[in-house]
Amino acid sequence: MADKTVKNPADANGITRDYLDSILIEERIIDATTASLETEILGQKFSTPIMMPALSFLRAFLPERENAMIEYSRAAMNMNMVNWAGMTDNEDFGKILATGAKTVRVIKPFADKDKVFDEIAFAEQNGAFAVGMDIDHVFGDDGGYDVVADYPMGTQTKEDIRSYVEATKLPFVVKGVLSVSDAVKCAESGAAAIVVSHHRGRMPFAIPPLMLLPDVCKALEGSKVEIFVDCGMNSGADAYKALALGAKAVLTGRAIMPPLAKEGTEGVEKQIDKMNRELAMLMGYTGCARTEDISADALWLNGKKLG
Numbered sequence: 001m002a003d004k005t006v007k008n009p010a011d012a013n014g015i016t017r018d019y020l021d022s023i024l025i026e027e028r029i030i031d032a033t034t035a036s037l038e039t040e041i042l043g044q045k046f047s048t049p050i051m052m053p054a055l056s057f058l059r060a061f062l063p064e065r066e067n068a069m070i071e072y073s074r075a076a077m078n079m080n081m082v083n084w085a086g087m088t089d090n091e092d093f094g095k096i097l098a099t100g101a102k103t104v105r106v107i108k109p110f111a112d113k114d115k116v117f118d119e120i121a122f123a124e125q126n127g128a129f130a131v132g133m134d135i136d137h138v139f140g141d142d143g144g145y146d147v148v149a150d151y152p153m154g155t156q157t158k159e160d161i162r163s164y165v166e167a168t169k170l171p172f173v174v175k176g177v178l179s180v181s182d183a184v185k186c187a188e189s190g191a192a193a194i195v196v197s198h199h200r201g202r203m204p205f206a207i208p209p210l211m212l213l214p215d216v217c218k219a220l221e222g223s224k225v226e227i228f229v230d231c232g233m234n235s236g237a238d239a240y241k242a243l244a245l246g247a248k249a250v251l252t253g254r255a256i257m258p259p260l261a262k263e264g265t266e267g268v269e270k271q272i273d274k275m276n277r278e279l280a281m282l283m284g285y286t287g288c289a290r291t292e293d294i295s296a297d298a299l300w301l302n303g304k305k306l307g
Contacts, residue, residue, distance in 0.1 A: 040050030136176025236278025
C-alpha cells in the first residue's frame with residue numbers, strides 16, 4: 001500500500017503550505033508596544049496590509065443573495081482595505097465599483113488585445129483604484145493556450161505589458177510573477193506593482209512565492225515597484241511572514257470563501273478581523289509597532305535566521 005504521508009512534489013499548494021509553516025518566529029518582548037496595521041499601498045493609506053483576493057465569476061450562493069464578488073467588495077469598503085476583482089464583465093465590475101471599495105481590476109491575458117484595452121479603459125473611466133493582468137493564465141494544462149469562459153488567452157510580451165501601462169493613468173499591476181526574470185521585465189515595462197504568485201498552483205512544481213520573494217525584492221531594490229504576495233495567505237501569521245520577507249502587502253484568498261458562502265459580507269469581515277488581530281499580535285510579540293518595522297531578522301528556517 002502506498003504511503004499516504006508522502007507529499008506530491010508537483011502539488012504547489014501543498015509545498016507552499018509546508019514552506020510557510022516551516023518558517024518560525026522569534027520573540028522580542030522588551031520595549032514592545034501595541035501595533036498599527038496602517039499601510040500605504042499605491043499611494044493611499046489603508047487600515048491593513050491584508051487585501052481581498054482577485055476572485056472571478058462568483059455568483060450568488062443563494063438565489064436571494066447578491067453576486068458574492070459584490071459581497072466581499074462591500075466588506076473591503078467597510079474595513080478600508082484594498083479590494084481586488086478577477087475576471088468579470090464590465091457590467092458586473094461596475095457594480096463592484098459601486099460599493100465604493102478601492103478595487104484593482106485583474107484582466108486575463110486575452111489573445112484579443114482590444115479586449116484588454118477595453119477593460120482597462122472601463123476600469124479607468126469608472127473609478128477603479130488600479131488595473132492589472134494575471135500573466136500566469138496564458139497556458140492551459142495541455143501545453144496550448146488556455147481558454148477561459150470561451151475567450152482564448154495569448155502570449156504577453158514585455159512590449160505588450162508596456163502598452164497596457166501606457167494606456168492608462170491608473171497604476172498597472174502584474175499578477176502571477178514567479179521569477180526574478182519576470183519581475184525585472186515588469187519593472188522595465190513600467191508596472192507600478194507585481195504580485196508574486198503561482199495562482200494556486202497552476203504550474204506543477206511551482207516554487208513557493210515566499211521562497212522566491214527575497215530574491216525578487218533584491219532584484220527590484222531601488223525601483224518604485226511595490227511587491228505584493230498571494231498563495232496560502234490564510235492567517236495573520238502568513239501575512240507577517242510575507243511582510244517580513246519583503247512584501248508590501250498580501251492578498252488573502254481561500255480563507256474568505258467559507259465565511260463568504262455562509263454569511264456574506266459579515267462573514268468576510270469577521271475573517272479579516274481575525275487575520276488582522278493575529279497579525280497585530282505577532283507584531284506586538286516581535287516589537288514591531290508599524291508594518292514597515294517587520295523584518296526577516298525575526299524569522300528562522302531550518303535552524304538558521306532568514307535575515
